[in-house]
Amino acid sequence: MSTPVKRRKVNSTLLQWVTKPNTEADNDLIVGPICSATSPVSAKKSSHRQSGVDPSWKKTFPWVLFTDNEKGMLCSFCTKFNMKSKNGSGVWVSVPCTYLVRDSLLRHAKTNMHIEATDLEANSILAGKGQSIQSAVEHHTSLEKTALIGAFKIMYWLAKEEIPHTTHFASLLDLAKNLGCDYLNLLQKGESVNYTSQHIMQEMLHSLSLQISTPVIDAIQQSTYYSLLVDETTDVSVLKQLTVMARYFNQDLELKTSFLTLIDVPDGKADTLVAALKQFMTENQLPAHSFIGLGSDGAAVMVGKKTGVATQLKADLNSELINIHCIAHRLALAAAQASNNIPYLQKFKSILKQLFYYYQNSAVRMSSLKQLEHILGDPAIKLKEVGDTHWLSHETAVRAVSQCLPSLIASLEREASERHDATAAGLATFVKSPSFVCTLAMLSDVLPHLNRLSKLFQKTSVDFTLVDPLVSSTQMTLLRLLEYPADNMTNLPTRFEQLEEYGVKGSETDITSFKERIYHQYINNVVENLHQRFPDTNILDALSVFDPELIDKEDPSLHEWLQHQKLKTLSDHFTSVGSFEKVKTEFHSLRQLIAVNMKDHSLRDAMLKVIQMGDLYPALAKYCMIALVLPVSTADCERSFSTMARIKSVLRNRLSQRVLNQLMCISIEGPSSSDFNFASCVSAFGQIRKRKLTTD
Structure with a gap:
């Protein structure tokens, strides 16, 4: 008779890996469902079901053996190692358990003799495969991560295609399993732990959106200058929304326009919109001194000279801020x-x-x-x-x-x-x-x-x-x-x-x-x-000083008085860039270069060249950056409203503002699945789950 053993902590990850029946087709790679023998699954009373064998039990308890007449149950692990219970009974080993309800399986899975038998089975399998405990755990952990990446790909596809994730994620996951993606069975950690609950899905969505939005915010924080594009609308649930997008240069000096957020505002008053924008900038640590342009649809609340949004932001955040009325609206x-x-x-x-x-x-x-x-x-x-x-x-x-x-x-x-x-x-x-x-x-x-x-x-x-x-x-x-x-x-x-x-x-x-x-x-x-x-404003007209067509190839100093006048306009407005004498000195050197080497360039291309030569012409390079980040059109805001309308329509408004922002971020800014780093996303998800469990 085996000596009764004390209950001890067993490596649940290892048990989940070793207790899955192996086949030759597996090629020694365990990718099937997991037996969670020691998972702390709470016993549930069977609801409205008569006593009798249920074949589906084998999915959760693969060690169960049914007698030929299906009048009893045995445990394959306990039978193999001839385990004995504390009271000496042979039930589950030599004597079938005849209480044919699921609670019997749950109670047996928690007994000391079954835990010891499961541990012996694990060691037996590992000895047969010639693997160490550590390598087996690492192998199983890798398979689990692959399964989690698969789940994230499914969630990402749903969000990118603007398909309701709360109602289609579980069914699409099952479809993938039925189509042969057996590794997704590793997501099943027990009867009630399968990565399809509402709060798990929202955390997955949050992890996906963070992988997209965080690099955008970081790039704006590091950009020398950036502009915000704002517009307001009323959505399908009759709520006023303010969309915010940004135009900036990334680390590779590429000009980008990205979606940032959608803010639920109680009204369309200038003070309300200003407060919402300032709060967003503070929360995301967007530097006010780099905030150089504001693009809007030209509504009075935005461009009002006394209390308009642009006027208040210019007074409170950056006196050099330039307000631009969208050219598409003007047209x-x-x-x-x-x-x-x-x-x-x-x-x-x-x-x-x-x-x-x-x-x-x-x-x-x-x-x-x-x-x-x-x-x-x-x-x-x-x-x-x-x-x-x-x-x-x-x-x-x-x-x-x-x-x-x-x-x-x-x-x-x-x-x-x-x-x-x-x-x-x-x-x-x-x-x-x-x-x-x-x-x-x-x-x-x-x-x-x-x-x-x-x-x-x-x-x-x-x-x-x-x-x-x-x-x-x-x-x-x-x-x-x-x-x-x-x-x-x-x-x-x-x-x-x-x-x-x-x-x-x-x-x-x-x-x-x-x-x-x-x-x-x-x-x-x-x-x-x-x-x-479309009148010529002083600032925009002054920025045309870099236009190669306006610089004479034979005599770059021709019309120097006009060049100096434009540079004076720029230096007077953008005082943080440099004095008039400084920018004039830089321009006298640059105009010769433009006349000789950039004569066939457009104004945009010439400015990009100047930006690349920022070490030689630091002040002029900043002027060119300002010129190119100015938001001359807010058409992208209109596109974000279209995305919002589609998402809120298919979900019938059953989503929070936070989830709406996450879905819009993925839909608008998310790259293709082949370009998305799902491994990093899974790591971020693990950190979120760890903080969640610690808090709980």
């Missing part, structure tokens, strides 16, 4: 307001909206329009909504109406005659007028140029050096249309002939009258608005 306003003093164009925009809602709100009308498009051979195009806040909506709406105009006229006249619809009759009369057709042609020629400019301004890489040449080029193109109209206006006579059978009657006289009343005035308004919305 949208310039285009939208060009028709303000032309009554017919105001009516035209109203008709486009009415047409959209007339068909959008009726499936019967929409079906009728689709049928007519098919019969008449028009493209099957859906009408688009017009909105001044949607930068590219006007062109798409005009294009849709223009391409399906015959079907649209026929559909409206059918609705008017068959259903006696007065709205349809009124819309049909308007769209059949020569002025409507002429306006479609005019906007089809003008809006593509404005939309092309808008798309360029919405790019993350855009900077102030591109604004003036792009705007000037667009203005010249539009002015040319006054003398040489584009295709749509030129082909208006042919267009009227094609539409004559649908009741549209137009002539050369109508075209000439339209040009005099609307065409010339509208184009001139657009050009003038672009000029007013």
Whole structure:
């Protein structure tokens, strides 16, 4: 009879590894489910289940043996080593346990004789494999880490694809196991420990987001200068949100624009927004002296001269701060307001909206329009909504109406005659007028140029050096249309002939009258608005001193008085960079280099070259850094709002502000899975779990 042994602490990690049945297919690598014989699993009463053998018990207790008649249970470990209990009973060894409930297995797993038998089995397996205890533990730990990395990859994919992780993580993990990823079974630490609980998933998400956000914050802290891009919106749960992004240089002198945070603010007042921004900067230790630019949509609360957000931040944090009104917003306003003093164009925009809602709100009308498009051979195009806040909506709406105009006229006249619809009759009369057709042609020629400019301004890489040449080029193109109209206006006579059978009657006289009343005035308004919305500011104009085109190759000192004037403007504003005499001395040396070696460079490329020569021209290099980090567009903020709307919609708002920020950080800033360092993330997760357990 074996001598009763005292309960002793057993290496649970080792037990979990050695107690999994091995097969030849395993090639001596243990990657299957774990038997947690000594795991402190609390006994649970079976709920509404009659006594009897349950085959699923073998998944948690692989040592259990069922008798042939399934009327009893034995322990393979205790039987192998002929263990005896304290009272001398042979139950579980030579006598089957006949109390066929799961609690019996749990109680036996905690007995001294089963613990000793499990330890003997572990030593037996290790002796057969020729492994040491230490190497076995290290091998199993490596496999566990591989399994955890797999789980993090699944969580990362869900977050990156904006799929609800709380409801899909466990099912996707099971799918991966069923597809052959057996190593994921190592995540099962017991009946209730399997890395799929809500708090574990949130800690995994937190670890993933930290791996992305921490390097960004560190890079901003070390950047010589950085700018913040801010914008506010109201989300789908009617809460006001302030998004914050940053534009900065990283350690490799690469210009970056990154998402930082989304702040839940109670209202849109300037004081509230300023307090939120200052608190965020303090919490993340963002240096105020490097905060050089603030980009916004140009709302009064942002740019107000007395109490606006920019004014307060400039007074409280950095007097050298430059406020920039987003160029994409300015362009949208310039285009939208060009028709303000032309009554017919105001009516035209109203008709486009009415047409959209007339068909959008009726499936019967929409079906009728689709049928007519098919019969008449028009493209099957859906009408688009017009909105001044949607930068590219006007062109798409005009294009849709223009391409399906015959079907649209026929559909409206059918609705008017068959259903006696007065709205349809009124819309049909308007769209059949020569002025409507002429306006479609005019906007089809003008809006593509404005939309092309808008798309360029919405790019993350855009900077102030591109604004003036792009705007000037667009203005010249539009002015040319006054003398040489584009295709749509030129082909208006042919267009009227094609539409004559649908009741549209137009002539050369109508075209000439339209040009005099609307065409010339509208184009001139657009050009003038672009000029007013994009004025040269003193600082931005002064930064053009580095433009190679403005430095004469034969005589770089030509127009020296103008160069000195621009340098004086910069030195007076950016007093921390250096005195006028210092920057003037540096520039006299640099302009010779620009004239000889950078003549074929753009202003942006020339500034990047100067930044790389920061050791030779420290003050001028700082000016160039300031110029390139200035946030001329806040289009990235709009993209973050789109991400927020998608995430909050699919999750039905069931998430905290912290989790929302983590999901947005991964979705917007997260690299591809192949470029993500999951090993570091697992290590960070381990530290979080260790602190959590210590706190608990």
